[in-house]
Amino acid sequence: NAGVMQNPRHLVRRRGQEARLRCSPMKGHSHVYWYRQLPEEGLKFMVYLQKENIIDESGMPKERFSAEFPKEGPSILRIQQVVRGDSAAYFCASSPGTSGNRNEQFFGPGTRLTVL
Amino acid sequence: AQSVTQLDSHVSVSEGTPVLLRCNYSSSYSPSLFWYVQHPNKGLQLLLKYTSAATLVKGINGFEAEFKKSETSFHLTKPSAHMSDAAEYFCVVSDPGGYNKLIFGAGTRLAVHP
Numbered sequence: 001n002a003g004v005m006q007n008p009r010h011l012v013r014r015r016g017q018e019a020r021l022r023c024s025p026m027k028g029h030s031h032v033y034w035y036r037q038l039p040e041e042g043l044k045f046m047v048y049l050q051k052e053n054i055i056d057e058s059g060m061p062k063e064r065f066s067a068e069f070p071k072e073g074p075s076i077l078r079i080q081q082v083v084r085g086d087s088a089a090y091f092c093a094s095s096p097g098t099s100g101n102r103n104e105q106f107f108g109p110g111t112r113l114t115v116l
Numbered sequence: 117a118q119s120v121t122q123l124d125s126h127v128s129v130s131e132g133t134p135v136l137l138r139c140n141y142s143s144s145y146s147p148s149l150f151w152y153v154q155h156p157n158k159g160l161q162l163l164l165k166y167t168s169a170a171t172l173v174k175g176i177n178g179f180e181a182e183f184k185k186s187e188t189s190f191h192l193t194k195p196s197a198h199m200s201d202a203a204e205y206f207c208v209v210s211d212p213g214g215y216n217k218l219i220f221g222a223g224t225r226l227a228v229h230p
Contacts, residue, residue: 033217042206042220043160056215091159095216103148103216109159 002027004094004108005074012114019079019086021111025094032075033105034067037089049075082115089113118143118211122221130229135194137224139207142188149190150208150218151181160206166190177201202228 005024013019025032030051035043045059049069060067064082069075079086089112093105123138141147151163164175171183181192190207207221 035218035220042222043218045217045219048215048217056217058214059217093218103210104162104165105216105218106162107152107160112157 006108021077023092024074029094120221128227137192148210
């Protein structure tokens with residue numbers, strides 16, 4: 001059973017370009033969380049999705065950022081018109097559920113975004 | 117609201133000596149608490165978790181943590197540090213009222229000297 005997969009592992013964009021980050025959850029997991037880690041900081045929650053639904057996006061910046069988790073395929077975190085302040089590591093985590101022992105989140109290796 | 121405070125941003129120990137990484141939490145609920153480790157430029161690995169069972173939780177690589185409700189603490193310990201323990205450690209609380217999103221502390225960087 002493969003773990004959580006994220007690609008690309010490293011992404012370089014120039015200011016104003018778009019960044020697309022992909023996350024494939026573990027098999028059997030239908031809950032996906034995205035977190036952002038700025039340099040020298042802890043991770044901060046961005047968004048929680050289930051298949052085809054955004055459940056909680058309270059941590060997402062209001063502009064330029066969007067996320068989806070389609071019925072088929074990976075979850076996508078999309079950043080439009082990137083700025084230097086978007087440079088960070090973006091981690092995806094998945095879980096089989098949200099209650100009891102099913103709420104453990106398994107993390108992917110992260111995508112390190114650098115904006116030039 | 118849930119939050120965690122890691123009391124030390126940096127901890128330095130000698131190889132073979134005990135490790136203590138301190139964490140205090142605040143939670144409106146009976147909390148689920150975790151310790152994660154992150155090696156440089158790597159993802160996160162779960163060391164251990166507390167989910168209202170035994171208050172002394174044993175994890176991987178010889179780490180353990182004790183949940184103390186009266187002190188709202190969840191400190192991470194290891195009897196004898198190894199060079200490979202050098203990493204960033206995060207104390208984490210989940211938010212059951214917020215779909216179990218994880219709330220991370222700022223992290224403690226552990227350095228291990230020979």
